[in-house]
Amino acid sequence: MQTKIKIIPIILITLFLTGCGSTQNTVQAEEAQTATIFAMDTVMELSVYGSETLLDGAESIILALERELSVTDAESEIYAVNRDGAGSVSADTAELLNRALELCARTDGALDISIYPVVRTWGFTTGEYRVPDSEELRALLECVDYTRISFDGESALSLAEGMEIDLGSVAKGYASSRVIQYWKNNGVTSALLNLGGNVHALGTKPDGSAWRVAIADPEQNGYLGVLEVVDQAVITSGGYERYFEQDGKTYWHIIDPDTGCPAESGLISVTVVGSDGVLCDALSTSLFVMGLDGASALWNESDDFEAVFVTSDDAVYVTEGLADNFSPLGDYEGQEATVIYRA
Ligand code: AMP
Ligand code: MG
Numbered sequence: 001m002q003t004k005i006k007i008i009p010i011i012l013i014t015l016f017l018t019g020c021g022s023t024q025n026t027v028q029a030e031e032a033q034t035a036t037i038f039a040m041d042t043v044m045e046l047s048v049y050g051s052e053t054l055l056d057g058a059e060s061i062i063l064a065l066e067r068e069l070s071v072t073d074a075e076s077e078i079y080a081v082n083r084d085g086a087g088s089v090s091a092d093t094a095e096l097l098n099r100a101l102e103l104c105a106r107t108d109g110a111l112d113i114s115i116y117p118v119v120r121t122w123g124f125t126t127g128e129y130r131v132p133d134s135e136e137l138r139a140l141l142e143c144v145d146y147t148r149i150s151f152d153g154e155s156a157l158s159l160a161e162g163m164e165i166d167l168g169s170v171a172k173g174y175a176s177s178r179v180i181q182y183w184k185n186n187g188v189t190s191a192l193l194n195l196g197g198n199v200h201a202l203g204t205k206p207d208g209s210a211w212r213v214a215i216a217d218p219e220q221n222g223y224l225g226v227l228e229v230v231d232q233a234v235i236t237s238g239g240y241e242r243y244f245e246q247d248g249k250t251y252w253h254i255i256d257p258d259t260g261c262p263a264e265s266g267l268i269s270v271t272v273v274g275s276d277g278v279l280c281d282a283l284s285t286s287l288f289v290m291g292l293d294g295a296s297a298l299w300n301e302s303d304d305f306e307a308v309f310v311t312s313d314d315a316v317y318v319t320e321g322l323a324d325n326f327s328p329l330g331d332y333e334g335q336e337a338t339v340i341y342r343a
Contacts, residue, residue, distance in 0.1 A: 111289075172195040173282065210230050213229055267288050
């Protein structure tokens with residue numbers, strides 16, 4: 001169910017003084033239209049410099065995508081395919097599926113959208129958390145293999161026996177890219193979207209300066225640093241976002257498709273920065289699975305993203321392209337982030 005929480009217009013006032021020491025002045029107002037909605041299981045904040053109808057249009061895009069992509073909504077396309085083992089999907093779902101499958105391959109299966117039976121068994125989509133034993137996991141992993149998803153690239157989708165798919169690792173990145181494109185098509189030059197920690201900036205702030213996007217501290221409330229970005233998505237995956245504890249151990253929602261268990265790669269947070277929301281969302285999840293060495297190797301052979309990594313000993317690493325845009329905050333201010341350079 002989606003709940004619209006509130007709409008708060010923020011007025012930014014620019015003051016122009018006419019003449020030195022003059023008491024006469026002119027006030028020019030530029031208004032950011034903002035809305036907070038609950039969708040895709042998270043709180044979303046939309047902020048756009050332009051008319052209020054741009055918010056309604058954005059909200060419609062997000063809610064329509066949620067209805068198609070949700071893995072738990074019995075009315076969704078993905079739910080129907082998981083239930084029936086086959087079905088036809090709409091153009092949006094097809095586009096996202098094509099992108100997701102390409103990224104499953106690019107990450108050598110660290111991203112695997114057929115992970116759903118495992119995610120559900122751990123209780124991450126139902127909230128009924130439990131730790132499955134190794135035999136149960138082994139049986140579930142028999143059904144996890146994205147290469148056995150059969151898709152014609154346009155609409156006909158069929159899954160191997162027992163297989164179920166989950167686009168939760170990429171849906172918010174897709175939604176943000178779609179909304180940004182819609183706003184661009186309508187002449188917007190300044191906007192910021194925050195889909196539950198998945199941030200996407202359009203252009204610059206109205207004064208022409210870069211957007212400043214804070215990255216959550218994975219260990220506690222607060223922030224580990226701030227990134228200055230223009231026209232880019234900043235998407236973070238972390239064990240702290242969804243987890244449960246049992247017998248003193250923490251189990252989080254990012255699963256290693258090789259083991260069926262929460263990924264223990266030595267990373268506790270991965271932020272991916274780039275212009276393509278789907279790419280950033282897919283990679284934030286899968287680089288978390290791959291660990292610092294594997295993730296750095298993939299970055300080294302790519303030119304379409306940059307990243308910030310935090311390891312379990314609270315060390316921060318940033319890829320070369322972000323070195324000048326990242327400033328540590330709070331507990332991290334005392335330490336220099338290690339820059340990862342191209343080999
Ligand atoms: P994100 O918050 O974008 O990192 O996505 C995490 C969500 O993606 C989880 O809640 C699961 O629904 C799903 N997921 C977990 N592990 C994987 C994986 N290795 N590949 C694809 N999806 C995953
Ligand atoms: Mg993701």
